[in-house]
Amino acid sequence: MTQPSTDPDQLHDQFNEVWGNPRGWRALTIVNHTSIGLRFLITGGAFFLIGGLLAMLIRTQLALPGYELMEPDAYNQAFTMHGTVMMFLFAVPMMEGLAVYLIPKMLGARDLVFPRLSALGYYCYLFGGIILVSSLLLDLAPKAGWFMYTPLSSAGHMPGMNNDFWLLGITFVEISAVSAGVELVVSILRTRTNGMALHQMPLYAWYILVMAMMIVVGFPPLILGSILLELERAGGLPFFDVARGGDPILWQHLFWLFGHPEVYIIFLPGAGIVSTLIPVFCQRPIIGYRWIVLGVLTIGFLSFGLWVHHMFTVGIPQLAQSFFSGASMLVAIPTGVQIFAWLATLWLGRPVFHVPMLWLVGFLIVFVAGGLTGVMVALVPFDWQVHDTHFVVAHMHYVLVGGMFFPLMAGLYYWLPHFSGRMPSVRLGRWGFWLVFAGFNITFLVMHWTGLIGMPRRVYTYDTGLGWDIPNLISSIGSFIMAIGVATILLDIVLHFRFGLPATKNPWNADTLEWATSLPPSAYNFVSLPDVSDRHPLWKDPDLPDSIARGEHRLTTIDHGRRETWGTDPLTGKVREIIHLPGNSWLPFIASVLLAGLCLSLLTKFYLVALGFTVLTLIVLLRWSWENGAHPAAAPDAKTQPGEPPLHSRTLDGPGLWGMGVTLIANSSLFLSLLFGWFYLWTVAPHWQVPASTDLDGSLLLASAVVLSLGTLWMRLLVARLRRGSHEGLFGGLSLAALLSLAQWALLLWVLLGAGLKPRETTHDAVIFVMLMYALIHCGLATVLTVLQVLRVRIGYVGAKAPYEPVVVEQLWYYNLAVLWAIYLVLVPFPSTWGGA
Amino acid sequence: MVFQPLRALVKWTILALAVPLLAACEGAQSTLDPAGPQARQVALIWWWMFGVAGVVLVGVSGLWIYASARKPRDVGSEEAIRINRRWVIGGGILLPTIAIVLLLIFGLPAGRSMLPLPLPGEQVLRIEVTGHQWWWEIRYPDGQVVTANQLVLPVGRPIDFHVTSADVIHSFWVPRLGGKVDMIPGRTNVIRLEAAQPGRFRGQCSEFCGRQHARMILPVEAVDAAEFDAWIAARRQLVFARLPDGEAGDLFRDRCGQCHRVAGLTDGDRAPDLTDLASRPTLGAGLLPNDGEHLRRWLREHQELKSGNAMPLHDDIPDATLERIAAWLETLEP
Secondary structure, three states: OOOOOOOHHHHHHHHHHHHOOOOHHHHHHOOOHHHHHHHHHHHHHHHHHHHHHHHHHHHHHHOOOOOOOOOHHHHHHHHHHHHHHHHHHHHHHHHHHHHHHHHHHHHOOOOOOOHHHHHHHHHHHHHHHHHHHHHHHOOOOOOOOOOOOOOOOOOOOOOOOHHHHHHHHHHHHHHHHHHHHHHHHHHHHHOOOOOOOHHHOOHHHHHHHHHHHHHHHHHHHHHHHHHHHHHHHHHOOOOOOHHHOOOHHHHHHHHHHHHHHHHHHHHHHHHHHHHHHHHHHHOOOOOOHHHHHHHHHHHHHHHHHOHHHHOOOOOOOHHHHHHHHHHHHHOHHHHHHHHHHHHHHHHHOOOOOOHHHHHHHHHHHHHHHHHHHHHHHOOHHHHHHHOOEHHHHHHHHHHHHHHHHHHHHHHHHHHHHHHHOEOOOHHHHHHHHHHHHHHHHHHHHHHHHHHHOOOEOOOOOOOOOOOOHHHHHHHHHHHHHHHHHHHHHHHHHHHHHHHOOEOOOOOOOOOOHHHHOOOOOOOOOOOOEOOOOOOOHHHHOOOHHHHHHOOOOEOOOOOOOOEEEEEEOOOOOOEEEEEEEOOOOOHHHHHHHHHHHHHHHHHOOOHHHHHHHHHHHHHHHHHHHHOOOOOOOOOOOOOOOOOOOOEHHHOOOOHHHHHHHHHHHHHHHHHHHHHHHHHHHHHHOOOOOOOOOOOOOHHHHHHHHHHHHHHHHHHHHHHHHHHOOOOOOHHHHHHHHHHHHHHHHHHHHHHHHHOOOOOOOOHHHHHHHHHHHHHHHHHHHHHHHHHHHHHHHHHOOOOOOOOHHHHHHHHHHHHHHHHHHHHHHHHOHHHHHHOOO | OOHHHHHHHHHHHHHHHHHHHHOOOOOOOOOOOOOOHHHHHHHHHHHHHHHHHHHHHHHHHHHHHHHHHOOOOOOOHHHHHHHHHHHHHHHHHHHHHHHHHHHHHHHHHHHHOOOOOOOOOOOOEEEEEEEEOOEEEEEEHHHOEEEEOOEEEEEOOOEEEEEEEOOOOEEEOOOOOOOOEEEOOOOOEEEEEOEOOOEEEEEEOOOOOOOOHHHOEEEEEEEOHHHHHHHHHHHHOOOOOOOOOHHHHHHHHHHHHHHOEEOOOEEOOOOOOOOOHHHOOEEOOOOEEOOHHHHHHHHHHHHHHOOOOOOOOOOOOOHHHHHHHHHHHOOOOO
16 A cells, blocks of 8 residues: 555546546446535436526516416416425425535535435436426426315316326425435434544534425325325225215325425525624634524424414314414514524624625525514414415525525525635625515515405405505506516525636635635535644634645545445444445436436326336336345445554444434334324214224234234344354244245235225225235335345355344334334224224 | 625515505405304404414514524623523514413303304304205205205394215315314214304305315305294295196206105105296306396306316207296296
């Protein structure tokens, strides 16, 4: 092994050899977080323009009473797609994209922990977004509102493909949201640079950690809801049909279980930008770091207890309404804590008013106004008046534009030199801000009034003589001013690539590590990974960018050809292992193309083709999982430098274990939503029907659960022996586990086939069908993964020297065990004790 | 120099707030022009909340801008923590907590007046409202009166509206009387409202219900008790015995009558009851004034006037027949 060089250029060349991005069509194989993050941002920007165009159409139509630029269904498509595009294709991916770009750099890591997953997420987002938006061109866009309330969205009332575009397209896009969520959680917890303890990481990372966790828990209820509604529309399974025992309100619960956390999923990264920028422009540390972290965590928890405040008019019992009313208002406290901690920092600092600071002041005014109207609509009697009026449209735009768009613009101007290496124009930047700020307030301030004097939302036109004409015209004029402002910003950004002054090193004198990379950054971020023991590494050691580039810190070996970054302790940030990351790969692109094919074939109802795509996708994903650990394409050679920790695949606790854990949290959120639906229907559905007799064989289901219990116990013994460093009998042991898994799966299949379910006739049977299918899919997956482990033991990728993978698979076994027993309990003892059949 | 625009901003914000306030609160559908005790309570809550929120918004924004502009002296880190704690606890915890407690204490009771709680000694009127895409079915069970797209109420008497839907989710809302409640298939929700003064108000569906959601308007009229009793009595006895003459009569019975009911003649129940059609203020659920000219236009062009509605086109009916039907429809009133 040669002595590492200290010449930055030479080091760069060596690192670029391993990390560099290919050009041309091979650029599709890039998995690097910087490239993926930028792609997210650019794609999100494009979808923002589409959503904005739809908003312009809406405001044009409403400018005058009785004006019909679009016919009613076109208008309904426009407002449905405006909300859908802005929420799912702009706000969430944009914030995730920025986090994907920034998080590793802020934490002093070289990449996110699952680079191929980043790429898969991006392509799913891109293809899903294109499928969804293409429906506009085909005049087949969804038209039941972005909330898709049943029964309006059901096949009986809207038979066309319109709503299928929404259900399938959004679910496809959500793969991206959830995978980025999982990846961000694990990256933040496990890849911080040496010494960066949890209480020392940048506040932005805290915000993203909570946001990502919220995505992981918050999106699955909607994914479940979308699957159920699509099964109802395409397969006739009546989950939301009152006549067959379902309940349309169940859809609302599932939707808002997602929908309310969604608001904070969008707002928290925005607030994270605010918390990052204020100290930089005040040139002093943020005051009240702990207060802010506490506030963010509180918001994360509270936001899951508020969803019913979107449903105050559906006739929920009053006691429950009062509870949700109070809980909704409580959010004002952790939000207030942050606002006043920012205020205290401004109070003691000497803020410099660069363009990002303008956006921050704009954020404060707009967001506080939105928060105050939020407290108002949390009051039940007032909500009964203004719910579904333009007052709520105004409120929600104040919160979302104030809480997300304004901070995003502040962040965009702040990090622009990082993306491009050039500074934006101050003059155009100011114009852009003032036009957007003025246009926004002209549009939406008056809209509160429009709502109070009685104008409902989602109406394609209105009569004159109700006092609505002038406020609507003002709103429309304001919206065009705002559009000019957005165009100005766009122009500024485009021009800056050509005319912007080159950025100096750390141009804002920031404190966080992302400014220690070169501008624009290279694919590997840092040649050497510095130890960090302070919340403000760049203020403590302004020379850090240079010393990093000279390779004066750690993990500088590259001649093994592996992409490596630290794996650290989640609490203390002490280095525990070296995480070796996969390089560029076609697999994510291929997998997402196949998933797009699956989505399209479901949309066009070619179910056999869909089955084909499912199998192909599965094969590609398994192939992907094959190139891990001791596989020649990953890390066949486990040698590390003396004094350095082992490779993660040679330990028992790598990022994959954490990735599996966080994924199973998402999965359990979906399963718990299904159980919630089951209990909800039993207790609340107005015409709940239990078939007079059932062929569901409880003892067979019990037998399946018992076999799975034995299998899991066996798996546990095998892994325990592996932990002790012995792989004696591992091959035979895993083979037996796979056989037990298969037997249990077969028993479960027998239960399903023998149950004589009539899922098209009653909601009762439809839910049981979905539950059993869920268990079958998961147990089948556990079988396949265990078989693969058997093969990997045989080939030698897994064993006492590389004991990592069975530990990961074991987690899935535990999960399935919990799922199957839960299903047994709710299907067999519960109905009989509750008084059913 | 940067604060120039900020100062202008404050000025303009205040102006922008004032302008709509100067505009009248009046309007047939305005929550701020209450015509009943429930709506009045909510309007009052709104004005209080608006005042307090305005002060908070100006206060917090002003503080931020002042904090950005002031020239601070250097403080030690311990004092910084103290200053921060003062701000965070005072502004971030105490301020919202007090505001929330006050709001809940004064605000929540307003909702009780809209709940169908038992009222000792007072007779509550029960009216059933069923939403359809895109019209309103109204039943007065005490008087076995069925009508559509018009709501007539007695002044000064609490009314329980029992609402449900025949198809998708709608929402029943007469802003000048009070809050809204959703009309959900398979469920019946109840809301109690009361008109304190006679007059004409406007209700509108406020849950998105499909293509013509915007055209689902409910004209409401509050009349004094005696007039209301007379109105009910007249409709209770309303029965017709004669269809239009000749072909028009057969056609009405065989086609229109499949969906529309006219007491004594046809029994359809999928479309608005036509028994007192001629006495209603509007056609097409608030779309057109109800007069001879608009009635004829509606019969011919209803799919252009309100596209997607469930009534089939009448292209094949000769003008003369349609005219006879129209003339007969104009007689359907007490």
